[in-house]
Amino acid sequence: xxxxxxxxxxxxxxxxxxxxxxxxSGEGVGPxxxxxxxxxxxMRTQTIRCAYGxxxxxFIIDPTGKNLSGIDYEIMENVGRVTGLKIVxxxxxxxxxxxxxxxxxxxxxxxxxxxxxxxxRAQRMEMSTPxxxxxxxxxxxxxxxxxxxxxxxxxxxxxxxALSDGSAQKAIADSTFPKAKRHAxxxxxxxxxxxxxxxxxxxxxxxxxxxxxxxxxxHNPGRMLLRVPSDKPIKIFADxxxxxxxxxxxxxxxxxxxxxxxxxxxIEHILNKYASEPGALLxxxxxxxxxx
Numbered sequence: 001x002x003x004x005x006x007x008x009x010x011x012x013x014x015x016x017x018x019x020x021x022x023x024x025s026g027e028g029v030g031p032x033x034x035x036x037x038x039x040x041x042x043m044r045t046q047t048i049r050c051a052y053g054x055x056x057x058x059f060i061i062d063p064t065g066k067n068l069s070g071i072d073y074e075i076m077e078n079v080g081r082v083t084g085l086k087i088v089x090x091x092x093x094x095x096x097x098x099x100x101x102x103x104x105x106x107x108x109x110x111x112x113x114x115x116x117x118x119x120x121r122a123q124r125m126e127m128s129t130p131x132x133x134x135x136x137x138x139x140x141x142x143x144x145x146x147x148x149x150x151x152x153x154x155x156x157x158x159x160x161x162a163l164s165d166g167s168a169q170k171a172i173a174d175s176t177f178p179k180a181k182r183h184a185x186x187x188x189x190x191x192x193x194x195x196x197x198x199x200x201x202x203x204x205x206x207x208x209x210x211x212x213x214x215x216x217x218x219h220n221p222g223r224m225l226l227r228v229p230s231d232k233p234i235k236i237f238a239d240x241x242x243x244x245x246x247x248x249x250x251x252x253x254x255x256x257x258x259x260x261x262x263x264x265x266x267i268e269h270i271l272n273k274y275a276s277e278p279g280a281l282l283x284x285x286x287x288x289x290x291x292x
Contacts, residue, residue, distance in 0.1 A: 039247060075114075114239035131284070161206065211274065
């Protein structure tokens with residue numbers, strides 16, 4: 001008798017499990033809940049969580065650690081103004097080479113310190129429309145004239161380039177100066193360490209922009225770096241705001257805000273405020289200017 005009751009109970013349980021397994025979608029146990037995108041989270045919270053990195057004059061933190069300033073700080077605060085969203089400076093990213101993974105993990109929504117756009121980065125993150133353009137030059141120790149007006153001579157096995165793994169510096173070295181040796185720092189180190197490598201003789205040349213080098217020289221008077229004379233920059237990069245790969249809606253929101261701030265002159269005003277010298281920061285040319 002006991003065995004028959006057990007058998008009946010097993011049949012009933014099996015039948016119930018079968019009903020659950022074949023229950024129409026939307027009833028009982030349905031498909032897994034769709035993961036919230038960064039754009040949906042921004043819209044829900046009305047907040048953009050910004051990842052940042054200290055990179056004068058693009059992003060500056062005063063010695064107290066409380067006051068923020070810089071080109072990208074002011075641009076993002078104005079993005080908040082035109083979008084009606086709150087900007088929260090949520091945390092420092094580990095380094096330019098790993099920011100894509102940080103964004104993908106959802107820790108922050110946007111890398112709010114402009115990155116140099118290149119094809120390798122585009123494979124790992126979404127990029128806004130250009131905020132501005134940044135000319136990059138080669139820099140060496142004071143007194144080193146080996147590359148004056150002959151930048152191509154950097155492409156030599158006896159020359160060492162300082163660079164950060166995963167950075168635009170590395171992309172330039174790989175594409176333009178493949179024969180030169182590399183003095184590479186890890187992705188979680190500051191790019192300033194590449195400047196120090198040249199200043200201390202561990203490397204011969206580094207690629208950077210005038211504004212950042214001017215700030216480095218101001219804080220390192222005994223280790224100044226000088227621009228290699230040349231008729232044009234090594235490279236001109238678009239400065240962009242980055243979001244995680246696949247976050248096209250958030251990218252488009254940032255792009256619309258950037259274009260609005262370019263159209264009313266806000267971004268050009270900010271660039272002029274922080275420019276260390278003429279041509280150090282290049283505003284995006286608005287298409288209608290020649291018609292006005």
